[in-house]
Amino acid sequence: MTARIRSAMRLWPFFLPPAVFLAAIVIDVLAPPQFNTFPLLAATPVLAAPVYSLAGTIATGVAAQAAGAALTYSDGKDLFVAAHAVPFTSVFVLTVLAAFLNRAMARGRQQLKDTREVAEAVQRAVLPTPSKRFGPLDVAVRYRAAAREAAIGGDLYAFHPTSHGVRLMIADVRGKGLSAVRSVNGLLGTFSEASVRLPGLTGVVDWLEERAQRLQEEEGVESFATAVVVDVPADGSAMHMVNLGHPAPLLVHRGRVRPLEPAVPSLPLGLGDLGRTQVPVERYPLPPEATLVLFTDGVVEARDRNGTFYDPVPFLSRPLPAEPGALLDALLADLARHTGGPLDDDAALLAITRRQDTAGSG
Template identity: 70%
Template sequence: MRHDRTHLVGQRRWPSFLPAAVIVAAIVVDLFTQGVNTFPLLAAAPVLAAPVLSLTGTIATGVASIVIGELEVPVVSEGPFHPHPAQLATVVALTALAAVLNRLMARYRQQLKDTREVAEAVQRAVLPTPPDRIGPLAVAVRYEAAAREAAIGGDCYAIRSTPHGVRLMIADVRGKGMGAVRTVNGLLGSFHEAATRMPDLPGVVGRLEERMQELNAEDVEGAESFATAVVIEIPADGSVLRLSNLGHCAPLLVHQSRARPLDPTDPTLPLGLGDLGRTRVPVEQYPLPPGATLLLFTDGVVEARDRHGVFYDPVPHMSRPLPADPGAILDTLLADLARHTGGHLDDDAALLAVTHLQEARDGTATSSADRTQAEPA
């Protein structure tokens, strides 16, 4: 199973052509106009090259600007035009300055790359990859990082085979950075324990709520946090799913070319806010026929917008013939999401899909497949 990490979307190559475009513009102006000084354009070229080209490319751009400024175009000026020495000195000085700027920006980019690698290493240490199959379910996960600065987010998911069936969770912790990772660790540890010991979903949710309250009480900065979540239980025979939605986006049940959102009939508060009025944990039950896929995701998917500000709706895109493999279904959804957003996400997106296998009719869950997995926002 492929498990994507820190895949950046929205990277563009066109800025690297700007220096050459400016030099070409200076040549065109020289060819088709008279009495126009193009040295400001030529002087700008190495400065534009500094953030988008290598050191060699930046210096080469400056040298090209100097040479073109020296030669000019005899056809227009009726003979070679010799610019004022101060103009050439200006281009030389700006080229040297651009070279220094290029080195500083290269060092910054390397530091940012190192930061991303550290963030990814932390996430990999916290979140091992789940197996391809757990009990009667085929499993797939994906993670898409937003195209912005590196930050460890609070998107997380977990799946575990237990004596009560397969239990899984997807959650989105408010905030980013090490505080979010600490909360994610606490939630995943509690889920791992509660999923095995608690006989029902309200018990699992209750333990998760207690842990969130404990984490908030332990926060020395006094910053209270919360997490939206969906907690699901699928019995050993895979025939049904039981679901508790705690302020999270509704999962999709995909079957026979139709995607059905499992919207909660009785919405309740996110984890960490239960003391504000949650009197009970609602549990809803749905059939899970063989071949059906349960698709869970964080709000980075449904809050993604196109260039007109329209939110992405996965339902129509998933309501069509799809591959049977849950990984292929996630890849299809992410391809549609990239087309909708133009390849630019504003927030991290974590996705989890489980498919009820057609041949899984033995009614047993494979306990050796226990794994827990989480990702960033």
């Protein structure tokens, strides 16, 4: 479905009041004299209330009242008789009710917008703001809150420089609200401490698993978090990666996109007691000017009007900006074109690019 068709489908509620208004006039002109179109005219301000401004809603009611009067007069009927009091009063009353409905819905939309903005601000305050450079890497992150949610989500990302390179993580905690915030804070703190203290990713994942299970016990609810943990050595030439049930990162290089699917799937954090042994650590090369793109499932589970999931691979296969922040902005713009509007779920995105000037050290 093209973007133009999706845009038209989103706008159809705006065209419904005038369509009903015109239909009432046409029916009145063509139908027998005893046919009453006042109910259709009276419905137009009610239909306008959810989509028009207050002035537009009232103007629709006034137009309906005027059209009713004109149609009555054109039929040769006397406007000032008791028989016509009921339909004219009905239009007036429904216009007043539509105005109150319009204000109530506008306040509700504003409250949801304000709450959503607060939730997104809190989420960004919880998440670290990384430097734009870590050793040989240029770094960028983006976060988008769900349009239909007012709760704080569980999407998170983290970076931590170590004596031997850079470690980073992206994860998605199941659930929303304060419980998700506590889980996010707990995993961020554990990742930071483990990155400094432990030499290998296996130990880092073990600490994260232990913390995730403790959080479940403290909250008294079953929860889990999908995650990808990456270790990039100081020269930037390679990546060591652990994927714990998370969407596969994408390695973008010279117009080609490679999904880094784990050879052996691993259970998410918090579910390790169901049968996980030692997590496999996989190694991938990171050529100069290559970009690793990581994201939470709010990206790949976003759908268009036909229910088709978003696939970032075709877009990332095109010519793209070299700077990772510009690349993520372009990707989000393409995602918005696909969905035809805001996202239904939170989405966190992270990108690292190995700079060309590090090629000699790789």
